[in-house]
Amino acid sequence: MVGVPQSHTGWTFITSHARVLAAIADNPNARIRDIAARCRLTERAVSRIISDLEQDGYLSHTRDGRTNNYRIEPDKVLRHPAEAGLSVASLLSLLVQDETDRIRKPVAR
Known part of the structure; x- marks a missing residue:
């Protein structure tokens, strides 16, 4: 997959659950294999995360052939008390770029 960053060691700001949710928001028809490659996770880990998200009502799916x-529930509130009142939509607004914004813009300092 072109444009996928190299694996990373150490801590990061974004959880695997948030990465998977963002990948799905970017492509609601993505295969688990593609989500795993984008998020640098195993397919098994992505399957477990999707199951977690579905179990708690953040995500649902329908089958269309194979x-x-x-479908992400954008109004669902985030789980951690520190994010009380923040919705999935507010999280995704930080993680998912609009197609027109995909060109890297310089960061103001």
């Missing part, structure tokens, strides 16, 4: 069509 393809899963995922």
Whole structure:
């Protein structure tokens, strides 16, 4: 997959659950294999994360032949008390770029 960053060691700001949710928001028809490659996770880990997200009502899916069509619940509130009142939509607004914003813009300092 072109443009996928190299694996990283150490801590990061974004959890695997948030990465998977963002990958699905970017492509609701993505295969688990593609989500795993983008998020640098195993397919098994992505399957478990999707199961977690579905179990808690953040995500649902329907089957269209052999393809899963995922639907994110944007109004669902984040789980941690520190993010009380923040919705999935507010999280995704930080993680998912609009197609027009995909060109890297310089960071103001």
